[in-house]
Amino acid sequence: MKIFSTEQIRAWDAFTIQHEPIASTDLMARAAKVFADWLAGLYPDTRRPIVVFAGTGNNGGDGVVAARLLHWLNYEVKVYVCDFSGKRSDDFSAQLVYSPKDVDIVTLKQADDLNGLNLNEKALIVDALFGSGLNRPLEGEWARLIDRLNALPNEIVSIDLPSGLLADAATPGTSVVRARRTFSFETPKRAFFFPENAERAGEWAYASIGLHLDYYTATETPYHFLTHSQAALLLRPRAKFSHKGSYGHALLIAGSYGKIGAAVLAARACLRAGAGLLTVHAPRCGNIVLQATVPEAMFSGDKRALMWTSVPETHPYAAIGVGCGIGQSHETVEAFEQLLKIATKPLVIDADALNLLAQNPGLWRSVPHNSILTPHPKEFERLFGKSANDFERNDLQCHKAQEYGVFIVLKGAHSAIACPDGACWFNSTGNPGMATGGSGDVLTGMLTGLLARGYAPRDAALLGVFLHGLAGDLAAKTLGQEAVTAGDLVAWVGEAWQALAVL
Secondary structure: OEOOOHHHHHHHHHHHHHHOOOOHHHHHHHHHHHHHHHHHHHOOOOOOOEEEEEOOOHHHHHHHHHHHHHHHOOOOEEEEEEOOOOOOOHHHHHHHHOOOOOOEEEEEOOHHHHOOOOOOOOOEEEEEOOOOOOOOOOOHHHHHHHHHHHHOOOOEEEEOOOOOOOOOOOOOOOOOOOOOEEEEEOOOOHHHHOHHHHHHHOEEEEEOOOOOHHHHHHOOOOEEEEOHHHHHOOOOOOOOOOOHHHHOEEEEEOOOOOOHHHHHHHHHHHHHOOOOEEEEEEOHHHHHHHHHHOOOOEEEEOOOOOOOOOOOOOOOOOEEEEOOOOOOOHHHHHHHHHHHHHOOOOEEEOHHHHHHHHHOHHHHHHOOOOOEEOOOHHHHHHHHOOOOOHHHHHHHHHHHHHHHOOEEEEOOOOOEEEOOOOOEEEEOOOOHHHOOOOHHHHHHHHHHHHHHOOOOHHHHHHHHHHHHHHHHHHHHHHHOHHHOOHHHHHHOHHHHHHHHOOO
């Protein structure tokens, strides 16, 4: 799914109005109905009062129409029109005229008018002050109003975007509505995918309001949301007469003394991803552990007992993953440098291998193009430096992916996959229960297995991240987020494959 900028969304609205064709007020009413239906589904108790705070622009118009529709659904609705400037959009004014007489509409001229309103603490507040058209931080009366709303005990739901939040850039200051939920029209906003906005947007959802498909098809954007249906298109079914050699031989270079568990997790995940054959190259201290816990894998022993120091012959392998638990000794640095020099195919580079790359930036010139790097935020910072905010970090991620010709998977909620062609995909699966040691090792194993099977690096990165998160979601559904371990992710990969194939 494409993620458009505010400017593109505005153009999409205009395109729809012109080419459907449809009156702007009718499109507003259609959008408000989608929102009202969503809200009624989540909050079916019509005895709960709903209070709409509406600005006097088009987002306020959405709020006025939603109030009318919710009134017709038998909710007790009240509207506060926040008319601080005396300017009203034509569509807002038109919708206000259509409001039923028995819907209480009160005009506020300043933030202090909120004093003494005595809102019911159980009332649901609908934020319809500002939408995605906002292009600067709120100040003055608007900032004071939002601060007062945030101080109330009431739950807040925002239409399209929490008021005060910028859709396409970092939002300075604190004058942003802190919504419990946000409903976005047509597609998510880029701002939703970053940690700095988590307490502002809350739980977010989106749905189509019927904007014209021709605009969506013809308009380009570097940003995408990886959905179930798109991930399913990447699947490559197994042929009836295939054999283990049909699905590639993967090599994992992983583990060191005290960290053989990382190699075990990556190995098990690699096999669950469907690799036909797997060899794990690890220090000799890992032999018994790996042979006992992953009997399906072959073991290649390093010349040293406690750390990785030598590179095996790489010719037999269709894909190589490196980094899980390997440590950062001087001899390991030399082995990593040797691997980079002789590698002829994309690698999966994770964990300690990323740290070695950060400590030895000269190694970048040897990283094969189309390799997949999987840093978490601190590893990313070590590689590329600090960023002032999440938008800046995402821009840096995309720039570095293009500069080095690699795929960079920045792990976290909505893991971002930056591609060498400039595209950036935000993942739709995963949950906080996956924030546990070893989760990244599982992802590395899965990505290596998919590459070995013959998936192109882009498809392997997208599919691997999606399946990894989906396995976490399935595990959390059964176990609860608090109890999920990295081993559980491996155990649920099979169910994730099955769930992905079902549309």
